[in-house]
Amino acid sequence: MTTTTTTRTGPRDDVPAPPGGGTDADTSIVVTDLVKTFGDNRALDGISLTAPRGRVLGVLGPNGAGKTTLVRILATLLRPDGGTAVVDGHDVVGRPQLVRRTIGLTGQYASVDEKLSGRENLYMIGRLLDLPKKDARARADQLLERFNLTDAAGRRAGQYSGGMRRRLDLAASLVGRPRVLYLDEPTTGLDPRARNAVWDEVRELARSGATIVLTTQYMEEAEALAENLVVIDHGKIIARGTPDELKELIGARVQTFRPARPQDAEAVAAALRTAGLAEVRIDDATGAVSAIPADDAQLTAALAAVAGTGVPLASVTELRPSLDEVFLTLTGKGADR
Amino acid sequence: MSGTTTLAPADSPAAAPIAPRIPDDASQHVPFRAMLRHVGAVTRRYLILIKNDPEQLMDVVLMPVIFLVLFVYVFGGAISGSTHQYMQFVVPGILVQTAIMAGSTTGVGINTDLTNGVMDRFRSLPMARSAVLTGRLVSDMCRLLLCAAITLGLATALGFRFHTNVGAGLLAVALVMGFSFALGWLFMIVGIKGKNPQSVQGLSILITMPLQFGSSMFAPTNSMPGWLQAFVKVNPMTHIVNACRALTTGGAYAHDVWISLAWIVGIIVVAAPIAVRMYRKKI
Numbered sequence: 001m002t003t004t005t006t007t008r009t010g011p012r013d014d015v016p017a018p019p020g021g022g023t024d025a026d027t028s029i030v031v032t033d034l035v036k037t038f039g040d041n042r043a044l045d046g047i048s049l050t051a052p053r054g055r056v057l058g059v060l061g062p063n064g065a066g067k068t069t070l071v072r073i074l075a076t077l078l079r080p081d082g083g084t085a086v087v088d089g090h091d092v093v094g095r096p097q098l099v100r101r102t103i104g105l106t107g108q109y110a111s112v113d114e115k116l117s118g119r120e121n122l123y124m125i126g127r128l129l130d131l132p133k134k135d136a137r138a139r140a141d142q143l144l145e146r147f148n149l150t151d152a153a154g155r156r157a158g159q160y161s162g163g164m165r166r167r168l169d170l171a172a173s174l175v176g177r178p179r180v181l182y183l184d185e186p187t188t189g190l191d192p193r194a195r196n197a198v199w200d201e202v203r204e205l206a207r208s209g210a211t212i213v214l215t216t217q218y219m220e221e222a223e224a225l226a227e228n229l230v231v232i233d234h235g236k237i238i239a240r241g242t243p244d245e246l247k248e249l250i251g252a253r254v255q256t257f258r259p260a261r262p263q264d265a266e267a268v269a270a271a272l273r274t275a276g277l278a279e280v281r282i283d284d285a286t287g288a289v290s291a292i293p294a295d296d297a298q299l300t301a302a303l304a305a306v307a308g309t310g311v312p313l314a315s316v317t318e319l320r321p322s323l324d325e326v327f328l329t330l331t332g333k334g335a336d337r
Numbered sequence: 338m339s340g341t342t343t344l345a346p347a348d349s350p351a352a353a354p355i356a357p358r359i360p361d362d363a364s365q366h367v368p369f370r371a372m373l374r375h376v377g378a379v380t381r382r383y384l385i386l387i388k389n390d391p392e393q394l395m396d397v398v399l400m401p402v403i404f405l406v407l408f409v410y411v412f413g414g415a416i417s418g419s420t421h422q423y424m425q426f427v428v429p430g431i432l433v434q435t436a437i438m439a440g441s442t443t444g445v446g447i448n449t450d451l452t453n454g455v456m457d458r459f460r461s462l463p464m465a466r467s468a469v470l471t472g473r474l475v476s477d478m479c480r481l482l483l484c485a486a487i488t489l490g491l492a493t494a495l496g497f498r499f500h501t502n503v504g505a506g507l508l509a510v511a512l513v514m515g516f517s518f519a520l521g522w523l524f525m526i527v528g529i530k531g532k533n534p535q536s537v538q539g540l541s542i543l544i545t546m547p548l549q550f551g552s553s554m555f556a557p558t559n560s561m562p563g564w565l566q567a568f569v570k571v572n573p574m575t576h577i578v579n580a581c582r583a584l585t586t587g588g589a590y591a592h593d594v595w596i597s598l599a600w601i602v603g604i605i606v607v608a609a610p611i612a613v614r615m616y617r618k619k620i
Binding site for chain 1: 366367371374375377378379381382385386389390453454455456457458459460461462463464468
């Protein structure tokens, strides 16, 4: 255990947090040594992180890594077994109602009432957030319009498509104009179009100044939306940094050159070696040639070299490291330490 | 509920200005008016659910109708000598039975609700925790009122006659509603604790059957064996049924009304806080 620098927030919320603890103008969430166990399973095993105010923090990890547990604790749905979590200056255990006033939650499984219409869902939440009837109604209509649900407002949410339901869920989490928003795998199970719509919304929200905690299992999503990332596995943070920093950690980018005729693979490989690319390999099954360019210039040279051979290429693709590879790399490093 | 595990270790440098430990519920307090608003919003939700899916009314509303017809025409002659006389006897009993059934519906309902995604939403809102349970109960009371009206309407059509005044009749209905409200809290505990709706339903029947039949609900108690009569005397159902009977068909009711009220208040005072606590902890 490292030394704990964060204590509970004071008994009154207008009392400034002790130095080094709580949250301030720049940080919205401070999590210190958070532990949560379910029986023998340590779902969270000493997580510490901070979320900068008004930014998107991506929490990346495979299924069962502890992402949802972390979000549920930050959303006051679960009590931690150890450690502290302070959201917008309020301790999630000591001041849950104040935390609830500042947060919005969009779960992995949309938490809307399927038997109520879209409008009724939003109106109910408005009332539960103590909006006067008129305001609750106006806010519901406003959000329905913003999320392109006006036409479906009177229909039951159970009849919505996956994308519409997720949009309604997002709208539901925004009724109270939260300063901190948790998006727990907001695009899991969505088709690409619905996913893009959610992505656009997240960007829009980030621009509006909300702090967003986004969990995802997709590297691509984390890269697209988050400025800062933490990677968690087995309840521990195994890496943190910007997407670029993490990519460096994961290793070089692999390019794959696929000749139109598999028998040309040797010629392509030879050209790539001439251009100076590293780890040139031929996949015998497909005839594709993979190699790692040192930089952009070398990649350009490689293309020129292949063009010089006159061999027709069917495709050139950059292999993004899959999440599996990310984890193999990162957990491998963790074990060496 | 203890928050002590989240305190910084005593030897850590930042631990010096440790704040006095605040109760977990310090920020949980919701003003009464806000709580009423929350109960209203949740009740509204349940009423919309009923409106959107009227079929769920069927069992609750039809059950007492079926019981009424079956009991009167199957047992009526055998128990009271004539179906008409038995009608006068059994209708108040059926009324109380609807209250018990409504109560157990509450338990099964809350068990189903807990698996609904919207519960996560409720828990992440700064609302009164008890509002979810109370709202559910209030909507169940609305359902019960409809059910009681249908039962009494049908009974009257079949020959049941009030021998008291309107005030007494309304008091009988109020007593039934109050009893159902109290039982609802009790069944809520079963519903929150239960593994699934089926087990809650099973357990509810197991609990309510002896209480219903081991009372003056369906038959006069004087022919029952002594041990059963002893049970009948302490069974709150007996007092509620006797009170309703006297309030609708005549007789002294003050004693039974007071005992019934004591049971209603007692059950609420004990069961409601337990149910709310269990709901809070069930995450």
